[in-house]
Amino acid sequence: MYGLPVELRRHHRVPFTEPVVFSRKGSEERKHGQSTDISLGGMYIETKTPEPFGADVVVHVHVPGEASAFALPGKVRWVAADGMGIQFGNLGARETHTITELVAAHENE
Numbered sequence: 001m002y003g004l005p006v007e008l009r010r011h012h013r014v015p016f017t018e019p020v021v022f023s024r025k026g027s028e029e030r031k032h033g034q035s036t037d038i039s040l041g042g043m044y045i046e047t048k049t050p051e052p053f054g055a056d057v058v059v060h061v062h063v064p065g066e067a068s069a070f071a072l073p074g075k076v077r078w079v080a081a082d083g084m085g086i087q088f089g090n091l092g093a094r095e096t097h098t099i100t101e102l103v104a105a106h107e108n109e
Contacts, residue, residue, distance in 0.1 A: 013039040014106035018061050020045055025056035025073075033083060035061060040099050042074060042087040050084035051076050059086060063098055070095050 016038035021030050022045065033047030043059070051057055055076045062069040073089035091099070 012103060012107070013037040013042075013044075014103050016043065016102065018063070021060045022047075022051070022057050024051050025058060036083075038099060039103060040088070040091075040096065042077070042085060043072075044083060044085050046083040048082075050079050053077070053079050056089075057086065063102070066098060070098070 014037060016035050018035050020033050020035050022033065023030050031047060031049045031051075033045040033049075036044045036046055045059070053076055057074050057076060059072045059074055060069050061072065072086075072091065072095060074086040075089065076084050077087045078085040
């Protein structure tokens with residue numbers, strides 16, 4: 001496993017299980033996975049075909065309640081046998097607001 005230990009995360013992650021499609025930046029090859037959690041800082045994706053550590057990726061995911069899927073830029077920060085941890089890059093206002101609301105809703109449950 002590569003990357004930062006969990007305790008160094010700056011953003012609290014909450015459960016978020018949605019199918020995702022991702023690709024390495026500049027590649028047309030689409031790969032599939034399942035998100036397990038999300039925060040404003042990133043997400044974990046379970047997949048049999050993770051990208052290598054340090055790869056720039058775009059993650060396409062539909063957030064329930066949103067009209068269209070998000071295309072979230074990120075970088076692979078750690079790789080495991082069952083998937084990869086993604087650190088998000090610059091997110092737009094809509095994406096930032098939606099993820100912030102998801103995290104807040106879960107914390108208030």
